[in-house]
Amino acid sequence: MVHKVTINELLTTHAALPIMDVRAPAEFSHGHIPGAYNLPLFTNEERAQVGITYKEQGRDAAVLLGFDITGQKWSGFIKEALNQAPGKKIAVHCWRGGMRSGAMAWALDFYGFDVYQLEGGYKTYRKHVLEQFEKAYPLQLIGGMTGSGKTLLLQALRNKGEQVVDLEDLAQHRGSSYGSMNHLMQPTQEQFENNLAQSLAKLDPNRRIWLEDESAMIGKCSIPRSFWKQMREVPLLNISIPFEQRVNTLVAEYGSLDKSFLAACTGRIWKRLGPEQTKRAVAAIQEDRMADFIREVLRYYDKTYTTGLNNRPPGSVMSVDFDHTDAAEQAAHILELIAKHEHTGN
Structure with a gap:
């Protein structure tokens, strides 16, 4: 049987269902529902061919071409659906809920699936x-200069039962010129937004949500404007760590990365560093003086x-000074401060 469901029903009542996205691979790669898997009715090239036929010859000709293209594929579609949903209950969608998902729903229903379109x-x-980014959230930001260990602190807060959204993890970038770490691959902007919306949906809107203070861009991913505006207006707990401790933290994190990668990243910010400072930083990289390199770029x-x-x-x-980098101790101290602040209202 084929059931038509709304997006709210799919994400709540039927959240446990496997989701089959029948759009072309390029559409899926650009952005998809987190957790969905791609079972494309058409390849990228076939989709383009059907689209051209629809435009030039009309709907009937495009539908016939679609059946010609998929004629030998249907048993494969059904077998793959069985792999993903052996219990024969599955959700399907395409771009607008039209012919592609309708055709797949019909075929799966004919085979005996319970299909939610x-x-x-x-x-x-x-x-x-x-719409999720227009909502008001009880945000609490953690800030601090580069090397303050904010990501580890967020992890420690999560370990203590706090709600956390790690924007840098969602963006797969550490937020600086060196943020790709020479191996991270960022999602598309659309997928970043999808992943962020899913992370927010999992949280209790009546409890505070911790995030790291970020600029509007994390690498090539842009924090949705309305959500970022809210981040700029909520309280910030600013962590202060001694300079040399931050240098040591960053040497441990970045010091082993490929020198050509570090030099290239430094070159991209030379206008902001200045020519002399850039020259000194690159020389320190080449000479394996990683602490000196970190000190140069930290000034910027x-x-x-x-x-x-x-x-x-x-x-x-609210500023908090620490003379150590023990994230668990920092988290405990911060939660005590927050509790005291909420109790006294000061």
Whole structure:
């Protein structure tokens, strides 16, 4: 039987169902529902061919071409669906909930599947995603200069039962010129938004949500504007770590990376570093003086962070000084401070 379901029904009542995205591979790669798998009715080339036929010859000709193309594929589609949903209960969608998902739903229903077809397709899912960023969330930001160990602190807070959204993990980037770490592959902007919306949907909207203070861009991924605006307006807990401890942290994190990668990344910010500072930083990389390299670039990143900190609303920043980098101890201390602050209102 084929059931038509809304996006809210799919993501709540039927959240456990395997989701089969029948769009072309290029469409799926550009953005998809997290956790869905791709079973394309057409290849990228076939989809383009059907589209041209539809435009030039009309719907009937395009439908016939579609059946010609998929004629030998149907048993393969059904076998793959069985691999993903051996219990024969499955959700399907295409771009707008039209012919492609309709054809797949019909075939699976004919074989004996219980099929849930998404009304409006992926297009309605994207509308749902963008709506999530317009909501108000009880955000609490963790800030601090580069090398303060904010990511480890977020992990420690999560270990203590706090709700955390790790934006850098979702963006697969550490947020600086060196943020790809020479191996991370960023998702598309659309997929980043999909992943962020899913992360937010998993959380209790009545409990605070911890995030790291970020600029509007994390590598090539842009934090949705309305959500980032909210991040700029909520309280910031600013972590202060001694300079040399931050240098040591960054040497341990970046010091073993390929020298040509580090030099190239440094070259990309030479206008902001200045020619002499860039020259000294690159020389330190080449001579394996990683602490000196870190000290040179930190001057730029510290200045940039301080500027952003000063632009936040007055009274929205609480600073906490630490003389150690034990994330678990930091998290415990911060939670005590927050509890005291909430109790006294000061």
